[in-house]
Amino acid sequence: MVDIALLGCGGGMPIPERYLSSFLINYKGRKILLDCGEGTQVSMKILGWGFKTIDIICITHGHADHIMGLPGILLTIGNSGRTEPITIIGPKGIADIVNGLCVVAPYLPYELNIIANPEKPVKVQTSINCMNASVGEFHDLIISTLELEHSTNCLGYSFYFRRKPKFDVKSATKNEIPKMFWSRLQKNETVINQGKTYLPSVVLGKERTGIKLSFTTDTRPIPEIESFIKESDLFICEGTYGNGNDIEKAIKNKHMTFSEAAKLALKGEVQELLLTHFSPSMHIPEEYKDNAESIFKNTIIGFDRLVKTLSFKD
Amino acid sequence: MVDIALLGCGGGMPIPERYLSSFLINYKGRKILLDCGEGTQVSMKILGWGFKTIDIICITHGHADHIMGLPGILLTIGNSGRTEPITIIGPKGIADIVNGLCVVAPYLPYELNIIANPEKPVKVQTSINCMNASVGEFHDLIISTLELEHSTNCLGYSFYFRRKPKFDVKSATKNEIPKMFWSRLQKNETVINQGKTYLPSVVLGKERTGIKLSFTTDTRPIPEIESFIKESDLFICEGTYGNGNDIEKAIKNKHMTFSEAAKLALKGEVQELLLTHFSPSMHIPEEYKDNAESIFKNTIIGFDRLVKTLSFKD
Numbered sequence: 001m002v003d004i005a006l007l008g009c010g011g012g013m014p015i016p017e018r019y020l021s022s023f024l025i026n027y028k029g030r031k032i033l034l035d036c037g038e039g040t041q042v043s044m045k046i047l048g049w050g051f052k053t054i055d056i057i058c059i060t061h062g063h064a065d066h067i068m069g070l071p072g073i074l075l076t077i078g079n080s081g082r083t084e085p086i087t088i089i090g091p092k093g094i095a096d097i098v099n100g101l102c103v104v105a106p107y108l109p110y111e112l113n114i115i116a117n118p119e120k121p122v123k124v125q126t127s128i129n130c131m132n133a134s135v136g137e138f139h140d141l142i143i144s145t146l147e148l149e150h151s152t153n154c155l156g157y158s159f160y161f162r163r164k165p166k167f168d169v170k171s172a173t174k175n176e177i178p179k180m181f182w183s184r185l186q187k188n189e190t191v192i193n194q195g196k197t198y199l200p201s202v203v204l205g206k207e208r209t210g211i212k213l214s215f216t217t218d219t220r221p222i223p224e225i226e227s228f229i230k231e232s233d234l235f236i237c238e239g240t241y242g243n244g245n246d247i248e249k250a251i252k253n254k255h256m257t258f259s260e261a262a263k264l265a266l267k268g269e270v271q272e273l274l275l276t277h278f279s280p281s282m283h284i285p286e287e288y289k290d291n292a293e294s295i296f297k298n299t300i301i302g303f304d305r306l307v308k309t310l311s312f313k314d
Numbered sequence: 315m316v317d318i319a320l321l322g323c324g325g326g327m328p329i330p331e332r333y334l335s336s337f338l339i340n341y342k343g344r345k346i347l348l349d350c351g352e353g354t355q356v357s358m359k360i361l362g363w364g365f366k367t368i369d370i371i372c373i374t375h376g377h378a379d380h381i382m383g384l385p386g387i388l389l390t391i392g393n394s395g396r397t398e399p400i401t402i403i404g405p406k407g408i409a410d411i412v413n414g415l416c417v418v419a420p421y422l423p424y425e426l427n428i429i430a431n432p433e434k435p436v437k438v439q440t441s442i443n444c445m446n447a448s449v450g451e452f453h454d455l456i457i458s459t460l461e462l463e464h465s466t467n468c469l470g471y472s473f474y475f476r477r478k479p480k481f482d483v484k485s486a487t488k489n490e491i492p493k494m495f496w497s498r499l500q501k502n503e504t505v506i507n508q509g510k511t512y513l514p515s516v517v518l519g520k521e522r523t524g525i526k527l528s529f530t531t532d533t534r535p536i537p538e539i540e541s542f543i544k545e546s547d548l549f550i551c552e553g554t555y556g557n558g559n560d561i562e563k564a565i566k567n568k569h570m571t572f573s574e575a576a577k578l579a580l581k582g583e584v585q586e587l588l589l590t591h592f593s594p595s596m597h598i599p600e601e602y603k604d605n606a607e608s609i610f611k612n613t614i615i616g617f618d619r620l621v622k623t624l625s626f627k628d
Contacts, residue, residue: 013390014356038352038386042328064385064418071378072334072352076327100417103410104378 002027002161002211002310004234007043009302011218011240011255011277012065014038019304020065021217021277023236024049027141027161030131032056033073034157034215040069041076043305052080055131056124058143059090060217061154062097070098071105078109085111087133089143091153092117117155118145138188140164146228148219150254156216158228163211163312165204172203211310214270217277220251221260229268233310236302237261239275242288246279255279258288262295276302316341316475316525316624318548321357323599323616325532325554325569325591326379328352333618334379335531335591337550338363341455341475344445346370347387348471348529354383355390357619366394369445370438372457373404374531375468376411384412385419392423399425401447403457405467406431431469432459452502454478460542462533464568470530472542477525477626479518486517525624528584531591534565535574543582547624550616551575553589556602560593569593572602576609590616 003026010018019039024047025032031054033040044051054077060066077086088098095114102108113133115122123139125132131141139162146156167186177198181191191198214229217238229235240255241247250257258275265273273296278285285301292299300306317340324332333353338361339346345368347354358365368391374380391400402412409428416422427447429436437453439446445455453476460470481500491512495505505512528543531552543549554569555561564571572589579587587610592599599615606613614620 013359013386013393014353015359016356019356038355038383039328041352042330042333045327045329062418064389067418068382068386069352072327072382075378079327097417100414103414104376104381 001312002213004213004308004310005043005047005049006236006274006276006302006304006306007047008037008039009276009278009304009306010037010039010065010280011238012280014065015280017304018278018280019043020069021060022069023215023276025159025213027131028126029053029128030055030126032058032131032159034058035060035066035217036069036073037065038068039304041073044073047305047307050080051077052082054086055084056087056089056133056143058155058157059088059094059097060148060156060215061091061150061152062093063152063218066218067097067101071101074102074108074112075105083110084130085113087113087115087131089115089118089122089133089145089155091147091155093153117147117153121145144228146216146224148216148225149222150218150220154218156214156219156225156228158212158214158232161211161213163208165207168203168205175202177203209313211312213310216264218255220254221256221264225264226267229264229270232268232270234272234274234308235265235268235270236274236276237264238277239285239292240277240279242278242282242285242291244291258292259295262292262299265296265299272298272300274300274302274306278302315626316527318527318622318624319357319361319363320550320588320590320616320618320620321361322351322353323590323592323618323620324351324353324379324594325552326594328379329594331618332592332594333357334383335374336383337529337590339473339527341445342440343367343442344369344440346372346445346473348372349374349380349531350383350387351379352382353618355387358387360619361621364394365391366396368400369398370401370403370447370457372469372471373402373408374462374470374529375405375464375466376407377466377532380532381411381415385415388416388422388426389419397424398444399427401427401429401445403429403432403436403447403459403469405461405469407467431461431467435459458542460530460538462530462539463536464532464534468532470528470533470539470542472526472528472546475525475527477522479521482517482519489516491517523627525626527624530578532569534568535570535578539578540581543578543584546582546584548586548588548622549579549582549584550588550590551578552591553599553606554591554593556592556596556599556605558605572606573609576606576613579610579613586612586614588614588616588620592616
């Protein structure tokens with residue numbers, strides 16, 4: 001199970017009912033923050049999911065409406081008593097941006113591990129105490145990135161939460177594997193005991209379908225997005241403009257209309273589309289819902305502090 | 315008349331009912347922003363006083379809760395169509411801080427004129443189109459600063475809005491000054507016409523009492539504040555802790571309790587004290603009002619978007 005919360009669905013400038021771009025993922029009690037626009041902390045405070053357990057922060061790009069809440073939240077996480085490092089992933093140049101902003105937060109009681117435009121997917125292993133980015137063989141989460149088409153370096157993100165294979169009790173019994181090793185084998189560990197080697201492959205079935213979440217803002221609807229978001233359970237996409245008449249603005253400012261986002265959702269064969277990053281000039285995004293829904297039925301118009309739970313299938 | 319609005323009364327981290335340190339002054343339709351913590355834009359949007367007419371931004375210090383809204387508001391001002399320069403006043407080091415933060419707002423359609431820790435009071439002349447900082451002889455506003463005692467370079471501000479002298483009609487008539495020059499003389503201009511010189515001093519009386527506003531956050535209650543705020547019409551002061559039992563925290567973190575702020579107000583012989591910058595750990599600041607009021611009667615406990623009008627006397 002993965003819990004998600006849209007913390008801020010606004011683009012450009014914050015308005016009373018829409019804080020700026022921010023999205024929170026809660027997995028096994030650990031958290032990933034995606035973007036950190038102004039208002040992120042307020043939404044998090046209202047939600048009450050806690051600050052200390054944020055292990056990874058993914059930044060799409062260095063525009064103010066996606067990152068200005070970062071120094072404040074890093075300080076708040078520091079005040080929560082955290083001392084474990086935090087991983088920040090972002091586009092090319094993210095280290096300079098974070099260092100520039102952190103002029104107002106020069107002393108943090110933990111390290112920042114900054115990964116700029118990762119060449120390969122980042123593998124993450126989640127435990128009760130942390131999410132450990134960049135680990136090797138065993139991992140329960142894969143974070144992939146895609147370079148988007150915006151007016152500055154911008155990354156899309158996809159998160160694949162792997163599902164544990166079923167434990168095959170019959171095979172374990174047949175192979176006379178002592179019960180005391182079952183839980184370690186289930187965690188994919190190889191156990192060596194009194195000269196005997198017990199391989200997890202003996203008792204673990206095939207990998208089952210995990211949960212895929214993808215997130216693209218800000219960008220034009222480039223074709224690469226279609227395969228990147230392929231079969232996502234939830235596709236969170238920018239819909240800066242609801243009205244199709246704003247297509248020229250969308251092209252000029254490197255954003256999307258609702259219908260462009262819906263076409264991506266359709267081609268990407270995703271389960272559900274969640275629209276976000278609304279222009280402050282669009283007063284009631286819900287009024288334009290039909291522009292997306294007529295193309296892709298399972299469309300949700302985002303709002304601040306929308307919360308959802310994504311469950312593993314079967 | 316001077317209109318003021320407390321945009322954010324929170325300290326440390328923003329919470330739903332308290333955005334971070336920010337205060338707005340509206341004088342003759344032009345605006346001065348004091349501090350720009352997270353949430354400033356949202357409060358301004360609710361107030362509806364407009365962004366384009368912000369001419370001067372005074373920053374007390376470079377802690378995140380006082381400045382993280384700055385790049386966002388500079389961008390919004392840019393989007394409002396402004397091209398005239400904006401003056402930013404701040405403590406020593408302010409230029410590095412502003413430049414660091416502006417990594418996310420590299421292109422602004424106007425210049426920033428940054429004044430770090432001004433040695434002398436900044437004189438300002440207000441017209442319908444702008445507030446012109448650092449002008450010479452004629453000015454209608456004087457901005458003074460005081461170095462406070464906080465954990466980083468921090469400035470207190472006082473604003474003295476000068477009141478025009480009365481125009482002496484009798485003297486103008488007696489001296490046969492043509493009526494067509496009266497308004498220019500009233501604006502303190504010297505008029506030369508057909509070899510004759512008309513001096514404003516002939517028709518203008520003594521300067522009348524203006525409006526004084528002073529603002530000190532974050533700081534310990536150093537004695538220098540008493541003369542700095544002397545006889546202010548409104549003294550806006552930090553009251554991070556309402557409960558007197560938090561005095562040790564106040565000393566350690568270089569802040570004040572309500573009663574310490576009230577003692578300053580009393581010694582400074584101000585008209586009114588407005589408390590702000592409340593710790594997020596203090597749920598209902600109003601509960602501690604008596605701790606200030608028992609020392610200084612005219613105490614107001616601040617809240618977001620509190621609005622007041624200060625009028626010239628007589």
